[in-house]
Amino acid sequence: MIEFKQVHKQYPNGLVALKDINLSIDQGEYIAIIGLSGAGKSTLLRCINRMHDISEGTLTVEGIEISKLKGRGIRQLRRKIGMIFQSFNLVTRISVIKNVLVAFVPEMPFWRKTLGIFTEDEKRRALMSLDKVGILDKAYVRVDQLSGGQQQRVALARTLAQNPGIILADEPVASLDPVTANQVMEDFRRINEEMNMTVIINIHHVELALAYATRVIGIRAGEVVYDGPSQEVNDQV
Ligand code: ADP
Numbered sequence: 049m050i051e052f053k054q055v056h057k058q059y060p061n062g063l064v065a066l067k068d069i070n071l072s073i074d075q076g077e078y079i080a081i082i083g084l085s086g087a088g089k090s091t092l093l094r095c096i097n098r099m100h101d102i103s104e105g106t107l108t109v110e111g112i113e114i115s116k117l118k119g120r121g122i123r124q125l126r127r128k129i130g131m132i133f134q135s136f137n138l139v140t141r142i143s144v145i146k147n148v149l150v151a152f153v154p155e156m157p158f159w160r161k162t163l164g165i166f167t168e169d170e171k172r173r174a175l176m177s178l179d180k181v182g183i184l185d186k187a188y189v190r191v192d193q194l195s196g197g198q199q200q201r202v203a204l205a206r207t208l209a210q211n212p213g214i215i216l217a218d219e220p221v222a223s224l225d226p227v228t229a230n231q232v233m234e235d236f237r238r239i240n241e242e243m244n245m246t247v248i249i250n251i252h253h254v255e256l257a258l259a260y261a262t263r264v265i266g267i268r269a270g271e272v273v274y275d276g277p278s279q280e281v282n283d284q285v
């Protein structure tokens with residue numbers, strides 16, 4: 049459902065960040081992309097939701113060649129793809145549930161957007177997402193009262209509320225302590241299994257990648273140097 053064919057990405061300053069990437073990713077996979085800082089992991093993820101444009105080759109998502117998409121098509125693509133960042137991107141001064149409800153804003157009619165009114169159904173869906181990541185009891189707590197791990201779960205709940213088929217996570221556990229990082233990786237696994245969402249995570253902790261993901265893709269200097277089941281990874285990467 050995500051297919052890279054001979055994809056190259058060169059930044060405007062001339063730096064080639066991706067070289068001849070060929071990958072085929074199926075619905076429901078849990079993939080860890082590993083590699084050193086600067087290897088091209090972040091660039092690769094950002095090409096999938098058109099935060100970056102590829103320079104050569106073809107990149108298709110659910111059969112659609114995404115470089116051909118324009119404004120509306122790009123918005124539809126991004127609705128299908130949830131993106132999670134290391135820095136959570138939450139509004140910390142407001143409650144957890146309000147942060148999750150933000151997921152519904154793009155689809156709301158203008159008058160509800162301006163008044164900030166949410167339906168009972170939207171509230172129910174937001175609470176369900178919080179329940180999925182085990183922080184339902186924090187729904188009415190302000191985000192700045194939560195630990196880093198709990199905040200990452202709020203970000204994950206917001207993404208789930210959007211009901212995407214694909215979740216891309218750029219170093220989601222990099223700023224977390226080891227215990228919390230394991231819990232967040234476990235959350236991703238549960239979501240992957242129970243909701244059949246495709247999960248692709250950039251991570252530089254090789255042990256965590258091997259422990260949770262089912263497939264590992266190793267990137268070095270913009271090239272795929274390993275691609276296979278996590279059980280079979282050795283020191284090739
Ligand atoms: P990773 O996520 O593995 O750390 P990145 O994808 O962020 O790697 O970066 C890959 C390479 O592309 C690095 O050399 C980085 O400096 C470079 N790079 C990233 N973003 C840009 C940009 N906007 N313009 C130019 N070079 C960039």
Ligand code: ADP
Nearest residue numbers: 059061063085086089090091094100134218219
């Ligand atoms: P990340 O945590 O995603 O790896 P970075 O600190 O590498 O972020 O980069 C932060 C921002 O700077 C990103 O938007 C990235 O695209 C851009 N960037 C990274 N490297 C370069 C570079 N060599 N030249 C220009 N922009 C860059």
